[in-house]
Amino acid sequence: xxxxxxxxxxxxxxxxxxxxxxxxxxxxxxxxxxxxxxxxxxxxxxxxxxxxxxxxxxxxxxxxxxxxxxxxxxxxxxxxxxxxxxxxxxxxxxxxxxxxxxxxxxxxxxxxxxxxxxxxxxxxxxxxxxxxxxxxxxxxxxxxxxxxxxxxxxxxxxxxxxxxxxxxxxxxxxxxxxxxxxxxxxxxxxxxxxxxxx
Amino acid sequence: xxxxxxxxxxxxxxxxxxxxxxxxxxxxxxxxxxxxxxxxxxxxxxxxxxxxxxxxxxxxxxxxxxxxxxxxxxxxxxxxxxxxxxxxxxxxxxxxxxxxxxxxxxxxxxxxxxxxxxxxxxxxxxxxxxxxxxxxxxxxxxxxxxxxxxxxxxxxxxxxxxxxxxxxxxxxxxxxxxxxxxxxxxxxxxxxxxxxxx
DNA sequence: GATAAAAGAACGAGCATTCGTTTTAGGAGA
DNA sequence: TCTCCTAAAACGAATGCTCGTTCTTTTATC
Numbered sequence: 001x002x003x004x005x006x007x008x009x010x011x012x013x014x015x016x017x018x019x020x021x022x023x024x025x026x027x028x029x030x031x032x033x034x035x036x037x038x039x040x041x042x043x044x045x046x047x048x049x050x051x052x053x054x055x056x057x058x059x060x061x062x063x064x065x066x067x068x069x070x071x072x073x074x075x076x077x078x079x080x081x082x083x084x085x086x087x088x089x090x091x092x093x094x095x096x097x098x099x100x101x102x103x104x105x106x107x108x109x110x111x112x113x114x115x116x117x118x119x120x121x122x123x124x125x126x127x128x129x130x131x132x133x134x135x136x137x138x139x140x141x142x143x144x145x146x147x148x149x150x151x152x153x154x155x156x157x158x159x160x161x162x163x164x165x166x167x168x169x170x171x172x173x174x175x176x177x178x179x180x181x182x183x184x185x186x187x188x189x190x191x192x193x194x195x196x197x198x
Numbered sequence: 199x200x201x202x203x204x205x206x207x208x209x210x211x212x213x214x215x216x217x218x219x220x221x222x223x224x225x226x227x228x229x230x231x232x233x234x235x236x237x238x239x240x241x242x243x244x245x246x247x248x249x250x251x252x253x254x255x256x257x258x259x260x261x262x263x264x265x266x267x268x269x270x271x272x273x274x275x276x277x278x279x280x281x282x283x284x285x286x287x288x289x290x291x292x293x294x295x296x297x298x299x300x301x302x303x304x305x306x307x308x309x310x311x312x313x314x315x316x317x318x319x320x321x322x323x324x325x326x327x328x329x330x331x332x333x334x335x336x337x338x339x340x341x342x343x344x345x346x347x348x349x350x351x352x353x354x355x356x357x358x359x360x361x362x363x364x365x366x367x368x369x370x371x372x373x374x375x376x377x378x379x380x381x382x383x384x385x386x387x388x389x390x391x392x393x394x395x396x
Numbered sequence: 397g398a399t400a401a402a403a404g405a406a407c408g409a410g411c412a413t414t415c416g417t418t419t420t421a422g423g424a425g426a
Numbered sequence: 427t428c429t430c431c432t433a434a435a436a437c438g439a440a441t442g443c444t445c446g447t448t449c450t451t452t453t454a455t456c
């Protein structure tokens with residue numbers, strides 16, 4: 001139509017992702033606030049102007065990261081919910097996914113930064129709340145299945161049980177990030193002991 | 199001895215506490231890094247020089263806050279461990295203490311800031327690790343009591359069970375801080391359902 | 397050749413911290 | 427008890443630096 005020197009749309013998306021990847025790397029090692037735009041720009045291998053073409057402020061980058069970082073475990077849980085495994089096995093799969101994200105390069109340390117920011121910045125608070133409520137309802141589906149399949153008693157309080165199982169996930173992640181303990185196998189032993197008791 | 203115009207030791211301690219109180223207030227509302235020394239100094243009602251007499255840097259203040267913020271729940275748990283209540287009741291008391299610290303003025307939002315910092319700053323990481331390992335062993339005592347009193351099966355894996363119960367605490371606190379749900383009663387229903395099953 | 401995209405020098409604001417000065421507490425001497 | 431005196435304590439203007447962001451210039455694309 002117009003005579004335009006425009007670059008492919010994939011290229012634009014790729015550039016955006018390139019910036020967000022750099023942001024994740026920087027935020028992981030230096031934290032949200034100790035990462036300067038200079039750090040981030042250098043990590044991305046771009047220029048100041050290029051980055052500001054895609055995000056109009058540092059805060060906008062943080063918001064974008066908040067949106068992605070929170071969504072990753074979601075997919076694992078939804079996928080596992082579809083499989084209708086025994087509850088303990090589902091939990092095991094989810095914990096495995098968490099475990100993989102704990103190490104260097106994993107997104108969970110960045111997620112912790114985001115949680116912290118969420119209590120301060122209402123925009124990020126809203127994003128986090130939205131995402132984690134979706135996560136909760138995925139866990140809830142696991143509990144509903146367990147009741148339907150007779151694995152949990154019919155009179156089980158679904159919401160209450162959901163809340164506790166849901167809490168076990170960040171409970172595990174936080175323990176590991178802050179103290180290093182326990183390993184996944186130990187934690188799963190405890191989880192099984194609680195949910196598989198007759 | 200010397201002819202000294204020195205102020206009472208309580209006064210020195212009180213001034214220190216005055217600064218730390220101001221820091222807690224600021225960190226709660228603006229976060230560790232968006233709080234400037236000016237903010238903190240104004241909140242404390244002191245002068246720049248006065249604050250720098252007691253702490254030689256902003257980071258030193260953050261470290262001091264990390265030490266105190268993490269220690270408060272500890273006392274509640276130790277106190278409750280001494281009472282040898284049924285396990286679920288002990289958990290209820292601890293969750294009540296957590297609940298009180300969730301609202302405005304409570305220290306848990308500041309604790310979340312500190313956890314986040316702990317993954318970045320090794321000094322704070324060490325403090326947090328130390329404090330939360332102490333907390334873990336307090337929880338462990340509750341589990342040991344429950345086994346001794348026949349409330350949990352003799353073959354219970356104490357460390358695994360400790361890990362899960364321990365995880366339930368930040369699991370609850372995080373849910374509440376990030377999503378607002380669930381209320382304590384609901385969560386306790388879930389906890390009781392899991393640990394009191396025969 | 398026209399315009400989007402990328403570059404990077406420059407800028408002002410705000411930061412943590414320093415330091416020379418002023419105030420204050422409290423013991424010594426009368 | 428009152429008055430100096432001194433060092434600690436408090437003060438706050440000044441400093442240097444780094445930050446996020448803007449804006450003009452250059453490059454690349456169709």
